[in-house]
Amino acid sequence: MHRIVRALVWTSLFVSNAPILAQTAEAPRNVAIADMQEAVARSSAYTAAIAQIKTTYASQITQAETRSKLLSAELQPLFAAYQAAAKAPNPNEATLSKQLNDLQKREQAARDEIAKLSAPIDRANAYAQEQISARLEDAVNAAMSKRQVGLLLQPQAAIKSTATFDLTSDISSELNALLPSVSITPPANWQPGKGDSSQNAGQEAVR
Numbered sequence: 001m002h003r004i005v006r007a008l009v010w011t012s013l014f015v016s017n018a019p020i021l022a023q024t025a026e027a028p029r030n031v032a033i034a035d036m037q038e039a040v041a042r043s044s045a046y047t048a049a050i051a052q053i054k055t056t057y058a059s060q061i062t063q064a065e066t067r068s069k070l071l072s073a074e075l076q077p078l079f080a081a082y083q084a085a086a087k088a089p090n091p092n093e094a095t096l097s098k099q100l101n102d103l104q105k106r107e108q109a110a111r112d113e114i115a116k117l118s119a120p121i122d123r124a125n126a127y128a129q130e131q132i133s134a135r136l137e138d139a140v141n142a143a144m145s146k147r148q149v150g151l152l153l154q155p156q157a158a159i160k161s162t163a164t165f166d167l168t169s170d171i172s173s174e175l176n177a178l179l180p181s182v183s184i185t186p187p188a189n190w191q192p193g194k195g196d197s198s199q200n201a202g203q204e205a206v207r
Contacts (some may be wrong), residue, residue, distance in 0.1 A: 032149045032167040033142070033157075039171040040132050047180045049128035052184050057121045064117040069131070071110040080101050127186035132179060139174035143167050 040046055054061065082099050085091055115122075144152055147170060 030147065030149045030165075031151045031153070032144070032147065032151050032165050033155045033169055034143075034167040035155055036136065036140075036171070039139075039168045039175065040129070040136065042169070042172040043132060043175040043178050043179075045132055045175065046128060049125075049182050049184050051172060052123060053124050053128070056184065057124065060117065060120055064114055064121070068114050071113070075103070075107060075110060078106065123186060123192075124184040126192040127190065128182045128184050131182040132175065135175060135178045137172075139171050139178055140180075142174045143170035146170070 082096070082103055085099060086096055139151065143149070144167070147165075147167060149167060151165060
């Protein structure tokens with residue numbers, strides 16, 4: 001199932017499209033580009049997390065993929081029937097409207113069913129991503145410092161430059177050093193983007 005595969009490969013790490021500026025008083029000595037999503041995807045922690053998710057939730061993934069195929073097979077003839085009715089001479093607009101409405105409702109119900117089946121997988125994936133995201137800025141700063149980069153851009157922001165080099169691999173290496181592994185089992189009260197308040201408080205106390 002494409003949705004599950006995409007969820008496991010990647011979904012989003014809240015990376016801004018704005019340039020990342022070095023925190024230094026010096027003028028920029030070098031300009032670099034970096035793909036943040038690719039940097040995280042290449043990291044050892046995320047690679048291991050994905051492998052662990054595929055093993056831990058193997059039955060759920062199979063169930064979701066199987067159900068998705070069945071729902072797709074169920075919806076396909078309904079969609080074909082609607083298309084045929086719409087192309088017929090002098091179609092009944094009221095009938096078409098009801099047919100389309102019923103089709104959309106069934107499609108949404110199918111999406112909701114698959115989302116429910118894949119929820120544990122998505123939750124584990126989001127928790128792994130959030131842990132890595134929390135160290136991403138540190139990894140970026142370390143990579144920029146070592147390469148003496150004063151201005152870091154995302155690839156789509158750079159129009160053309162013969163002097164620009166790619167810092168993506170360097171950021172992945174820094175992530176590997178900062179965070180060799182992550183957990184895929186979030187605390188019971190954890191919510192994506194909010195973290196665990198007790199865990200965060202404990203981390204602040206240690207610092």
